Amino acid sequence: MTSRRIPAGADPVRPGPDRPLTIWVDGEAVTGTAGQTIAGVLLGAGRRQWRTTHQDGAPRGVFCGIGVCFDCVVEVNGLRDVRACLRRAQDGDVVVRQGGPVAVGERAGESGGTVAPAAGRDGHGEPEVTR
Numbered sequence: 001m002t003s004r005r006i007p008a009g010a011d012p013v014r015p016g017p018d019r020p021l022t023i024w025v026d027g028e029a030v031t032g033t034a035g036q037t038i039a040g041v042l043l044g045a046g047r048r049q050w051r052t053t054h055q056d057g058a059p060r061g062v063f064c065g066i067g068v069c070f071d072c073v074v075e076v077n078g079l080r081d082v083r084a085c086l087r088r089a090q091d092g093d094v095v096v097r098q099g100g101p102v103a104v105g106e107r108a109g110e111s112g113g114t115v116a117p118a119a120g121r122d123g124h125g126e127p128e129v130t131r
């Protein structure tokens, strides 16, 4: 998969001026354009993976791109398990790569328990919730 960014002025869907932004990914500045998702900024910067699976440390980035698979989760401004493909990047966002179990309380506003990555070897499917 390759990524390609259309300049905002040439975007046939929503043309407008480019407004640059900078997010911080593991302490490194990554530039993008207002309107991009965090995944869009990362892909535009040539990054294809930013998470590892809990079970075998396999690399993950965007898989579905529509908020279904949870492959792209990152920590944003201290909040874990944010789907990078859905979260619109804001200038100054602090993004941290994450691995390991997904905490239910931090994701859904509930308390207690964790969500482990899917049982399948590829890490896809429904997460397993433990309490």
Ligand code: FES
Pocket (backbone or CB within 6 Å): 061, 062, 063, 064, 065, 066, 067, 068, 069, 070, 071, 072, 073, 083, 084, 085, 086
């Ligand atoms: S890529 Fe599937 S949820 Fe983000």
